[in-house]
Amino acid sequence: MPEKRKTIVEFRAVSYSVGDARILNNLSLQIAQGETLVLLGESGCGKTTTLRLVNRLIDPTAGEVWVENKKTIDWDAIKLRRRTGYVLQEAGLFPHFTVSQNVALVPDLENWDETRKQERVSKMLELVNLPPEKFATRFPHELSGGQRQRVGVARALAADPPLLLLDEPFGALDPITRNNLQKEFASLVRELNKTAIFVTHDLREALLLGTRIALMEKGEIVLLETPEEFAKSAEPRVRAYLETVNL
């Protein structure tokens, strides 16, 4: 029953333009505690822009974004970002940091003490199935793509943020690795009861991970539904999308 739960993120008539180009048009949206909202669409539809508005990587040109009952423009950007886990494609790990240093990044910025930090890093690495004794001291270039992405997820979770933002995190992986990670991620989010916004262009991924799916096109939400309703929808643009990806 999502309507009973607390709203974590809310978009109120948000637009975003760069010069004359309107990238988001009058977007309104609510995301409740514990939900995984998937933003689905082709490249250029505005899904990544939507994500970046949440942790103030950009600010809206019109309308308001609310996070935890506070407008993002009233949030201190640094504080907001440290409360928001962020996972990007190809991880974006720091190449000069070890796996353990990468995972400890936000706890480090928040000045956790050393023991607490180490415990947390070990716990996170175990959570993403990377045995710490084997991986903690490795550098990113000594890992496979899938392992790097696991570290990326561990880094995002390290400071226990209530909200996770994921920008096509598994997009660059081979199908088998991607499939494994998707399944693990689905159970992880459920287990930790995190709120997540997940950007993808992969319909299967959306159906597997989302509690709700928002199909976006040209800066607008075409349809916002649970996966079951989404697959059944008669909305022509949804059907068109379903056909192009050959489901």
Add this chain to the structure above:
Amino acid sequence: MNFLEFLKQNWSELLALWREHLFLVLVSTLCAVMIGVPLGILLTRIKSLQTPILGFANIMQTIPSLALFGLLIPIPFIGGIGARTAIIALALYALLPIIRNTVTGILGVDAKVREAAVAMGMTEWQILRQVELPLAAPVILTGIRVAVVIAVGVATIAAAVGAGGLGTYIFRGLRQNDNNLLLAGAASSAILALIADFALGQSEKLFNNTNRVSAHRRKVITMIAAASVAVLLGWSFWGNLNNSASNSANKIVVGSKDFTESVILAEILAQMLEKRELSVERKFELGGNLAHDGLLSNQIDVYPEYTGTAFTAILKHQSLTDPREVYNQTKREYAQKFNLAISPALGFSNDFAILVRGEVARKLNLKTISDAVPLAKNWQAGFGQDFMSRADGYAGFKQAYNFNFVRQPREMDLSLTYRALAAGEVDLIAGNSTDGLIAKLDLFQLLDDKSYFPPYQAVFVARQQNLELLSQTFEKLKDAISTEEMRRLNYEVDGNKRSPKDVASEWLKNKGF
């Protein structure tokens, strides 16, 4: 003298030159890093500044080094003779590679990594310190490495502005045609460049993040490197401090121009002053009119000069032919204009000397320049750059004697013209009348029967403040050196490769001073 013997005899001077050279390179590079790296960082934040600042640094680098030194010398506070000018010029050269590589290094950081850093909630300062600078470090170090290698090379030119360094040997070697000096100076600076290149190359590897180096080891090696730079800097600094320390009131700074005769004369004066228990500092081998500039800016107290040069090049008068008139007028105007004193003439003058081979002169019975005019039609003349370009040089000379060379005179380095004449490659040159090679190579000086060339009587120029201390010695040296004697002294240094110090002290002993 073979090279090893040369090194054995001169190692302490060579070591001092190494130290001066290191001082110039280290201080200038440190300045350039302290300015260049922050500036480079600024350029990555304010991109509109990139074009003007990189453009400026680019232009600095295209100015030929000697010209840059020359441009800086007259600027107040910055310029003057000595290490300061050289350090500023070297730092300006070093800026471009350091700024450019800082910009390239930081902008080269993977956009995903930067985005992750921002999204994790790092502040701008944390991103710079923990992400951008460490990742850009190898590229920035490459820039510093390039800057240091350039600085080691360009610093050899610094000798021309009195900043010392290994260039002193290179310039002296070129002037005296002495391969030992050249080799010692050039090989030293090459070795220094290679060592710097190697050491910085190693430190680049250390910061290359695909290399597995533990943070602890990296820290230790960085500390060792920083400590050794500090020690080197301290060592070179200490030496420079000692040189210019003890600036007691009674100390006399003796300067000289950058050719053998001037050094010998300065050395003679310096040794005579030292015999009187005065403390003396030597600032020898100053190029161009730097010695004069040094007098005016109180950096030196006295140096040997020629009346003709003072009269034409410094007072900017048309040349006169009467030696006494030139002397008197120079003395009067120096006192009025610069508050500088001219010593009594030393007894010889170093005029332009029109030279032919001795056998030719004997065979054709040539005595004067006019004798040579009708024969010279088919001769090949060879002149130094200086003689070709100055007003009282070739142009006036040709007109005064009505010379008519069919072939254009060959322009070459002055020191080479003697050898070219002796070898028969040219038939007539304009040398210096006191040059030791005249006797050695059996050359004959034609008499200037039309008194075309201005007289270049040797004198000392001194600041009025120290005249009391100096005048006693000046009186002793009055008419003390004949042209033949000066030729011989020059030859002892240029021909027999003896040090000006030994030659001067031997002469003083023989004279009984």
